[in-house]
Amino acid sequence: MNKNDWILIIIIIFISFSLLLFFKLTNQESNQALVYNDNKLILTIDLTKDDKYQVMGLNGEVDIEVKNNQIRVTSETSNYHLCSKQGYISKSWETIVCLPNKIIIRVTSLDQNYDVILR
C-alpha cells in the first residue's frame, strides 16, 4: 500500500464516523406524546415535529403545542388553568393532567420494547 491508500482509508473512516454522528444527532425520532381523553388514547403526537394540535376535553377545546421536542398546553377551558401554567414537558413519563377536562398528556420514549400499541 502506498501513501495515497492510507490517506484514502483515513478519509473513509473520517466520513463514516461523521455520518454516523450526523445521523445519531439528527435522528432523535424516539419521542412521542400520548394524549388521553377520559383514559382513552385519542392522539399520538410526534415530538420531533413542531406543530399545534387541538383536542376536545370535557369542558371544551384544549390547545397543545409542540416545540423543540417539548410539549405543552397553551390554552384550555378551566377555572385555574393549571395545565397551561405547567409549561413544557419533554422527559419520558412526564405528564400533564388537565383534570377538569379529563385530558392527560404523557411523554413516552419510543425506544421501548414495542413500536405501537393495540387495545
Next chain:
Amino acid sequence: MKKIITLFFLLLLTGCQDQVFSKDLFYMNTYINIKIYHHDQELVNKTFSDIEQIYQKYDQLCDRYKKHEYNLYYLNNELEKNQEIEIDKRLYDLLKVSKDYYLKTNKFFSIALGNVTDVWTNNKELPSYEELKASGSTDLDDIMLKENYIFSKNSDVSLDLGGIAKGYVNNIIKEYLHDKGIKKYLITSGTSSILIGEHYQNEKYRVGLINPLESEKIYKVLKLNTNSISTSGTIDNYYEFSGEKYSHIINPFTLYPDNYSLSVTVIAPDPILTEVLSTTLVLLPIEEGKKLAEKYDVEVIWFTKDGIIETEGIKNYE
C-alpha cells in the same frame, strides 16, 4: 484520485435512502396515523392525499347520522319506503361483504343492530330486553342485495357499519399501496387495528397488546411483518349504567353484551377478516371460537377473566 471520486459517489448514493413520512387523519371517528418509508417524497405526498380521499369517501358513505349522496344515512331512511333502493356502488360492495360475513359467522356478525345500539347509547338506565326488542328490527335476513339494488322486507331495520368499515377501508388501502409498489408502511387506525407492511429496516414491528384490566400495562409484545392485526374488547368502548360497565359488542341474539372475553386479538393478512372476526370471537365461547379461527386460518389471542388463551401459531410472532 479516481478511487476517491468513485467512493465519494458511492457515499452519496447511500444518502439517497428511505425516509419516514408520517400523516395523521381523523375519519370515521378515528385517529388514523400513516407512516410510509420511501425515498421519493413526491410519490409519498401523492399517496397521502389519495389515501385521505379514500378515507373521506368511505367516511361519508358509512355515515349513519348525516346525509351524503346515496350513503348509509340515505339508505336507512329509504328502507322505510319498502321499495328497491339504488345506492353508491362502493357502499353496495361493502354491504355485500358484510352480509357474506353475517352468513359465514352463523349470524353472529351483524350490521343490522343500529336500532339496538342507539338504545344502548342513548338510554339513561340499563335497557331491558323488551325495550331493546321494541326498538325495531335487527334481522339482516330482511335485507336483500341484488345487482346494485337494496330491498328490505322490513321497513325499520337500521344498518350500522361500525364493526367492519375500518377493516374494509384498510383492505382498499392495502391494495392501493400494493399497486403503487409501496411496501414499507404502518397504518394505525385508532387503537384497535393496524395494517402492517414491511419493516423499514428489514426487522419486524413490535406490537404491544394492552391488558384490558390494567390499561397502562402491556401483557404481550408481538413481532409482525406484512400482516393485519385487530383487537376488539371492552377497554375503550363501553356503555355505563350506575357505575357498571357494559361492552359495546352486542350479541345479535340476546341484544345484550354477552361477552366471553375481555378482549380478542386476531392476526391475518386480510384486514376485513381480522376486524370482523375479532368482534365475532368476543361473542363466542372459546371452543367455538377456536373452530372459527381454524376455519379461516387466523391466529387469535383471547384475554378472558380466567386467563389468556392463544392459538398455536401465536408463538411464531413472539
